[in-house]
Amino acid sequence: MAPKRPQNIDVATLGRDAMAGTISAIVNIAYCISFSALIFQGSIAAGFPLGLAALIMGTMVTGVVVSLTTTLVPADAGPDTPAVAVMSVLATTVAAGLAAKGADTETMIINVMVAITVSTFLTGAVLFGLGGLKLGQWLRFVPFPVIGGFLAASGLLLITGGVEVITGSNLTLSPSSWAVMADMRFAPQIAVGLAFAFFIVLLKRWMDDYLTLPIAFVVFLVVLNAILMWFVADPDTQADWYLAAVGALQLWWPIGALSTHDIDWGVMALSSAEIGAVCGVTAISMLLDVSSLEVARQKSADLDKEFRTNGLANVLASVLGGVAGNLSLNNSLLLQQAGAVTRISGVSVAVVCGLVLFAGADVGSFVPKAILGGMLAYLGTMILIEALVHSPAQRSRTDLALAIAIALVILYFGYLVGVVLGVIGACLLFALSYSRIGVIRRHLTRYELSSSVDRSPEQARLLQEEGKRVHVFWLSGFIFFGSSNGLFERIRREIEEQKEKPVGYIVLDFSAVQGLDTSAVLSLVKLRNYCEERDVTLVFSGLSDSMHAAFLGAGFFGTDRPHQAFPTRNDAVEWCEDMVLLYHEVGEASSHTFETWLQNELGGDITFERVEPYMTRRELDSGAVLFRQGEPSDSVVFQASGCVAITIEGEYGRSIRLRRMLGHTVVGEMGFYRDVPRGANVVAESASVVYILTRESFDKMQDEDPGAAASLHKLIIRLLSDRLDFANREISALH
Incomplete structure (x- = not known):
């Protein structure tokens, strides 16, 4: 749980914050020493004290600003491990560029420091x-594989950097550069370094996390110095265990x-990729x-505010x-585990670091x-364990492989190339995965859906x-290039496999489509050409204005x-139904008159003349209301011709059409038989003729x-059964 800040800061609280800050400062200083040794080695090793001072200064400035402004109290800041790994690459690049021009050591160190600034x-x-x-x-x-890849690369750079600090060599992907590992001069130091790392892991099992690194550092520092002083008599052998004498901070x-030294801005420009990588890696x-930290503290941070304050801290630090x-x-979790409560703990870290910095020790x-x-x-x-073992990427072999590939590309070609290729690779994998999902959510025919x-x-x-x-x-x-071809292939397969009754119409409903790219339009152009070769009509629905414009521009619609x-x-679907009926010459008039249709539905023995006296013929103009929602259901209507619409009142009084009823059907039978009020309005959409059978006349x-009357009952039962059967098939198909 996140620690609660006290309303009044007392002496005890200040004491806890000061102690926590001191412990964290020791850890930070140990980090800074290692980081400076990583950045300044080889031909620029003499820059170690200058780099260490800059690292401690960065820890002080960013620590004070962030601890006093963060939304995640208590917190601390300082140079982060992945960014330092990139800085080591930046330092190597700048130094190599200047060495090629014959620059001296001091010039290389100053230019490296300017590049870092x-x-x-x-x-x-x-x-x-x-x-x-x-x-x-x-x-x-x-994409997480990109993050995992650059974290893994940073971890590998730190591991190889540790070997380079001990051996003074430059390790690369070339196997020959690792030959120094076989040199027995460095075997004891490498063994001690591994023992130190293993000792930290063991301590984490025995005591609180916040104490492990300070205790491990102090114990090994004291013990190893004592051993070297008392048991190693040769001064040259002793010197091999320490960095070359470089003086005080x-x-x-x-x-x-900038005002007293010549800066080679051309080399700076050539190192712009590494400088940009520092920015990107720090942001991520x-x-x-x-x-x-949000998860650990169970608290939501203001991410934009954190970016602003960290940005100001870095400008000030530069x-x-x-x-x-x-x-x-x-560092923030270390402060919390050490008992820190308020923002003062972060300031305490900076104060202790400042004492070490201005003391100027060698x-x-x-x-x-x-x-x-x-x-x-x-x-x-x-970092490697977090990036590749405990990360979400290890749940997917593809993501894990991509993260490892990105890490190797970064090591060989640099951060910029690795991250760019990683983003491209992640996007391609996403496109491949998304295309497998398909864009067809459901597929039915008019047999199941009317x-x-x-x-x-x-x-x-x-x-x-x-x-x-x-x-x-x-x-x-x-719909994009990865899924549009799948759509084309699916429709093509449906058309080719249906032989008995060839497909005539393909309805494509875009109402749930968020958008489509140019390649999708081109794939649908291919579908259009294929359908036209086979006399199949494409019918679009639910197109947004932008999608309609795209298809119109591609020549989908027009008089030709x-x-x-x-x-x-x-x-x-209604238009397709009309086209099918028109093709079979069964229009709204039908081949039956209303009289012959009703007589056929009632049975051959019951003529129209037998039931006509009980019904009232009524002619409706377009817009005339036959029923109103909520009225008593005191009649059933036989529609002879025309078209009526079933509507209900929606929000704000807007009329919503539920169904349309064409000639030769029955309207209002549900409320009539159940003796409940009308559930909807019935309005004529065109000039119509209806026959009304009232309850009194039916009795x-x-x-x-x-x-x-019995034949009429059978007609209504058959009609309701047909409608129920189709509704059941439609519901089953939709599920």
Whole structure:
């Protein structure tokens, strides 16, 4: 749980914060020593004290600003491990570029420090820009294999950096560079470094996490120095265990260095990829740290504010000679575990670090390289485990393989190339995975699904027989190059496999489609051409304005094209039904008159003349209301011709059409037989003729002509059974 801040800060609380800050400061200083040894080695090893001072300064400045402004109290900040790994690559790149021009050691060190300062300033600008423009949440969309890949690469760089600190060599992917590992001169130091890393792991099992690293560091520092002093008599052998004598800590003032030294901005420009990588890695590291700290503290952070304050901290650090840093998950949890409560704990870390910095001790003369290398190896191993073992990527072999591939590309070609290729690879994998889902949410034919039009039994039977000619596809999601071809292949297969009654109409419902790209339009152009070759009409529904414009521009609609577009799927299916009926020359008039239809439905013995006296003929103009919702259901209506609509009152009094009823059907039978109020309005959509049978007249028919009444009952039962059967098949198909 997140610690609760007390209302009044007392002496005891200040004491707890000061103690927690001191413990965290020891850990931070140990980190800084290892990081400086990682960055400044080989030809620029003499820059170790300058780099260490800059790292401690960065820890102080970012720590104070972040601890006083963060929304995740208590918290601390400083140079983060992945970013430092990239800085080591930046330092190597700048030093190599200057060495090729014959620059001396001092010039190389100053230029490396300027490059780190520039990267720190740009990191601050990028972080502040992300927060100021409220773009922090967009970083959450970075694919995890990319994050895992660059974290894994950072971990590997730290592990190899630990070996390089001990051996003074430059390890690469080339097997020959690792030959130094077989040199027995370095075997004891490498063994001690591994023992130090293993000792940290063992201590975590025996005591609280916040004590393990300080105790391990102090114990190994004291014991190893004692052993070297008392049991190693040869001065040269002793010197091999320490960094070359580089003197006391030196403060780095970038503004002064710019005015007194020649800076090779051409080499800086050639190192822009590494400088950009520092910015990107710091931003993503900060996102991961903030997200993880939110989970650990069970508290939501203001991500944009964190980006702004961390950005300002880095800009300030660059001016004061510090190294890029950000809110640190490990340091913040360390403070909490050590008993910190308030923001003062983060300030305490900076105060202790400041005392060490301004004391100006020659740290490199008493911290053995084995401890520095072991700490780097430990940190690198922990990052590797988090990136590849405990991460979500290990749940998917594909994501894990991509993360490993990205890490190898970064090691060989650099962070920029690795991250760019990683994003491309992750996008391609996403496209491949998303295309497997498919965009067809449901597929039915007119045999299972009708429009909302109730037609005459003759028309309904014909549409049922010819229902397989009309296919309806519900589409959903975003249609792109990966899924559009699958849509084409599915429809092509349906058309080719249906031989007995060839497909005539394909309804494509886009109402649940969020959008489509140009390649999807091109694939549908291919579908259009294929359908036109086979005399199949495409009918679109639910197109947004932008999608309709895209299809119109691609030549789907026009006087020379048979394809159609409708606002809703129901309108599209209704049009297809009309076309099928028109093809079979069974229009609204039907081949029966109303009289012959009713006589046929009632049975050959019951003529129209027997039931006509009990009904009232009524002619309706377009817009005339036959029933109103809520009225008594005191009649049943036989529709002779025209079209009526079943509507209900929607929100704000808007009329919603549920169904349309064409000639030769029955209306209002449900309420009539159940003796309940009308559930909807019935309005004539065109000039119509109806025959109305009132309840009084029906009762009279049952008394005077029970045979005709029984036939009428059978007609209603058959009609309701047909409607129920179709509804059941439609519901079954939709499920």
